[in-house]
Amino acid sequence: MTEQVPSIRRMKHSEEGIVCRLVVEVFSEFVAPLYSQEGVSEFLRYIDPDLMSKRAKSNHFVLMAELDNRLVGIIEIRDFIHISLLFVLRQAQRKGIAKQLLDYALKTCSQHNPNLSHVTAHSSPNSVEAYERLGFRSEGSEELDHGIRYIPMKLQFQDNDDS
Numbered sequence: 719m720t721e722q723v724p725s726i727r728r729m730k731h732s733e734e735g736i737v738c739r740l741v742v743e744v745f746s747e748f749v750a751p752l753y754s755q756e757g758v759s760e761f762l763r764y765i766d767p768d769l770m771s772k773r774a775k776s777n778h779f780v781l782m783a784e785l786d787n788r789l790v791g792i793i794e795i796r797d798f799i800h801i802s803l804l805f806v807l808r809q810a811q812r813k814g815i816a817k818q819l820l821d822y823a824l825k826t827c828s829q830h831n832p833n834l835s836h837v838t839a840h841s842s843p844n845s846v847e848a849y850e851r852l853g854f855r856s857e858g859s860e861e862l863d864h865g866i867r868y869i870p871m872k873l874q875f876q877d878n879d880d881s
Contacts, residue, residue: 757865840868
């Protein structure tokens with residue numbers, strides 16, 4: 719049985735609502751149960767379509783993965799170096815969609831910064847294994863910030879020093 723390959727593209731203006739709905743759906747199912755009420759509220763404040771639109775106009779970009787014209791995953795990158803959000807619907811998980819989103823995002827980041835040596839992420843406790851499968855390594859123990867529980871993680875690239 720062959721896996722479907724998602725189409726990956728940049729989020730367009732006016733698609734913030736559908737992106738945020740996917741994030742809230744996946745967050746509510748997998749991450750919110752691990753957070754305090756403060757953490758859930760803090761995260762939901764961040765997942766606001768208007769704020770996402772403002773971020774996309776400044777120092778963030780969002781990529782969308784679609785299968786059969788249906789949104790199944792997203793990645794948001796800050797400053798071409800940090801994964802702010804990476805969410806895939808339950809039924810689309812473990813099918814390589816997060817990897818494809820990451821690969822596409824890394825190409826975009828490398829085009830912006832040819833000397834890019836790593837990217838970082840703050841993984842929820844239940845997503846550490848998924849990030850490790852993508853090549854990330856833990857950079858410390860679990861931290862807590864405004865109720866948001868996370869493990870700092872880093873994907874280090876091969877040394878590409880050409881000098």
